[in-house]
Each structure stands twice: as C-alpha cells, then as structure tokens.
Amino acid sequence: MSEELNFKGWDGFFDQIRFTLYRTAHIQAKYIEEINSRAKLLESPRLLEIAAGSGYTSAIVADLLWETNPLVTVSDVSEDLMGRVAQTHIGAVPGIEPVVASAYQLPFPDGAFDISYHQGFFEHFQDEEVRALVREQARVSRYCIADIPNGRRWNKTQEFGNERFLPHKDWVDLIKSAGVNVVYDTGRRFTNKWKTLVPVALHETNWFHRNFGESSIIIFSAVESK
Numbered sequence: 001m002s003e004e005l006n007f008k009g010w011d012g013f014f015d016q017i018r019f020t021l022y023r024t025a026h027i028q029a030k031y032i033e034e035i036n037s038r039a040k041l042l043e044s045p046r047l048l049e050i051a052a053g054s055g056y057t058s059a060i061v062a063d064l065l066w067e068t069n070p071l072v073t074v075s076d077v078s079e080d081l082m083g084r085v086a087q088t089h090i091g092a093v094p095g096i097e098p099v100v101a102s103a104y105q106l107p108f109p110d111g112a113f114d115i116s117y118h119q120g121f122f123e124h125f126q127d128e129e130v131r132a133l134v135r136e137q138a139r140v141s142r143y144c145i146a147d148i149p150n151g152r153r154w155n156k157t158q159e160f161g162n163e164r165f166l167p168h169k170d171w172v173d174l175i176k177s178a179g180v181n182v183v184y185d186t187g188r189r190f191t192n193k194w195k196t197l198v199p200v201a202l203h204e205t206n207w208f209h210r211n212f213g214e215s216s217i218i219i220f221s222a223v224e225s226k
Contacts, residue, residue, distance in 0.1 A: 030188035048116040055085035116141035123163040134178035138222040187213020
C-alpha cells in the first residue's frame with residue numbers, strides 16, 4: 001500500500017468529526033439510494049461495505065431494507081473501528097455483522113455478496129492499487145458500488161489524507177482498466193452556488209449528475225466468463 005496516499009489516522013479521525021445517522025443519510029442520500037434500489041429487489045440480500053469506518057452508511061442501508069431480511073457485513077481493516085460498530089449498531093439495527101478485513105484480501109469466497117459498496121475510499125490509492133481493489137471487490141460481489149470525490153469539488157482541500165480528486169471520466173476509465181464492466185455511472189453532491197439556479201427538470205437528470213456532480217458514483221461488475 002502506498003505510504004504517500006494512505007491516511008493513517010482514521011481511528012482518531014472518527015473521534016474528531018461528528019457522525020450521526022441523520023448527517024450520513026442527508027449527505028449520502030443519492031449514494032444510499034443507489035444501494036437500496038438494487039438491494040430491495042432481492043430476498044435476504046447479502047451486502048458488504050468495505051472501508052466502513054463508522055458503519056453509519058450500512059446501519060441506514062440495513063434499516064431501509066429491514067423487510068427483506070438483509071445480511072449486511074461491515075468491514076474495515078481497523079479492529080478499533082469494527083469494535084465501535086459492534087457496540088453501536090449490533091442490537092440496534094438487525095442484520096449488521098462487523099468483520100475486520102483488508103480490502104486487498106477479503107476473507108470471503110467468490111460471489112459471496114449480491115452488492116458491495118464503499119464511499120470515499122479509492123481516492124486514497126495509486127492507480128495499480130485501485131485496480132487490485134476493484135478486482136478483489138468484483139471477485140466477492142455481483143455488483144460493486146463506489147462513491148468517489150472527483151475533480152469538480154470546488155474545495156479540493158485534502159481533508160482526510162492525501163486524496164486524489166480525478167475527473168469523473170478518469171475514475172470511470174481507471175475502474176474499467178481493471179478488467180471489469182462499468183454498468184452505470186452518475187454523480188451527486190452539488191455545492192457550487194450556481195447549480196442552485198439550474199431548473200429542477202434538468203437538475204434531476206442523470207446527464208446533469210454525471211457531468212456536474214462533485215462525487216462520482218460508479219457501479220461495476222466482474223466480466224462474466226464465456
């Protein structure tokens with residue numbers, strides 16, 4: 001793993017930044033809906049969050065899907081963070097299972113999950129590392145959903161480490177270069193004030209989201225062997 005791009009202070013980071021279910025649901029609404037819209041079509045969907053951190057995203061996803069009896073595995077390389085997830089969410093949200101795991105070597109068999117997902121992860125790695133992570137994610141899940149800040153962010157301060165804010169198309173092309181299928185791409189997060197002046201009918205189109213969203217949502221899957 002690249003020392004230059006890997007932020008080491010995640011345990012302390014979650015002590016400094018206030019995370020709540022409400023704040024997460026508000027900020028990540030479109031990303032969470034992309035997960036939910038696919039998972040709710042399944043009976044007992046098997047979901048995996050990678051680099052889950054606080055686990056709040058998965059808690060919201062599990063809560064929204066409670067009628068489908070989901071199993072939501074929450075993974076992170078940090079034992080401390082997964083301990084916090086166990087204390088906070090087990091018992092409060094049905095279906096949550098925290099697991100300490102490296103995203104490079106996920107301890108699950110091929111095709112173990114219907115959907116895997118992560119937010120704010122790929123930007124911390126070099127191209128070859130991203131390709132390895134993409135392949136491993138595609139190995140264990142049928143569909144993979146990545147939410148990544150891109151180069152349209154008006155504030156490119158590296159808040160959480162040495163992030164790379166690549167253009168949306170560059171993120172799509174990088175993921176494709178790992179040998180997977182990109183089945184859908186869109187965007188979210190619109191903080192530039194001029195975007196509030198865009199007519200609602202245009203603002204709600206995928207064309208606008210893909211071309212002006214400051215975070216890229218990219219859904220990919222393994223190439224099926226013939």
